[in-house]
Amino acid sequence: MSSSSAFAPRLPETVTRLEAMLDDGASRVVVGLTGGPGSGKSTLARLLASELANRGLLAGEVPMDGFHMSNTVLDELGRHGRKGAPDTFDVAGYLTLLDRVRLTGPHGPTEVLAPVYRRDLHEPVAAGTRVSGPGVVVTEGSYLALDSHGWEEARKRIDLLIMLEVPEHDLISRLIRRHKDFGRSHVDAAHWVRAVDVPNSRVVASCADRCDVVWRSEETEQR
Secondary structure (H helix, E strand, O other), X not given: OOHHHHHHHHHHHXXXXXXXXXXXXXXXXXEEEEEOOOOOHHXXXXXXXXXXXXXXXEEEEEEHHHHEOOHHHHHHHXXXXXXXXXXXXXXXXXXXXXXXXXXXXXXXXXXXXXXXEEOOOOEEXXXXXXEEOOEEEXXXXXXXXXXXXXXXXXXXXXXXXXXXXXXXXXXXXXHHHHXXXXXXXXXXXXXXXXXXXXXXXXXXXXXXXXXXXXXXXXXXXXX
């Protein structure tokens, strides 16, 4: 069973919790899904957004990966060899966008456009998604709970933060398949996962205590 399938049964109660937060008077609520690379964040975020949309509660989606630095910038900074590490993102840009989607009312923007990451291009693409109207904004990314590199400010802008925890051996096999699907050889994929993805995943896991809820593959722990 994939991690997103294992976590999916928790979504209805999460939607109910978010609806209650809106009923308390908030015009916008930001919910974040975080976890290591390959933990199923993107798939689960799409499922959550779909459930929210079905209830008329979705304002939009803001994926953290849209704030990857471009390959050109990574080359200039000498960081391309560890793309995906905490310091290979436009953290300030992501924080600014969260501020914009939280700003509602007569002085807030009626619509906010956000970038997305195209895995087929291996590059971010501007204005790939939009946030409009009241409701829940879904964001997902590995470093939403991180307490360094400027990411600590993200936690302050997320109303409900959920950590997805998946056994490391499952992440490794899943990530190797993903990298191979996007053109890497098995050797290159395995090396990248061991050298880049696994260390990043361990950094993410160390910040679980900064989340509101921790979901493990088969069980959920409420903090």
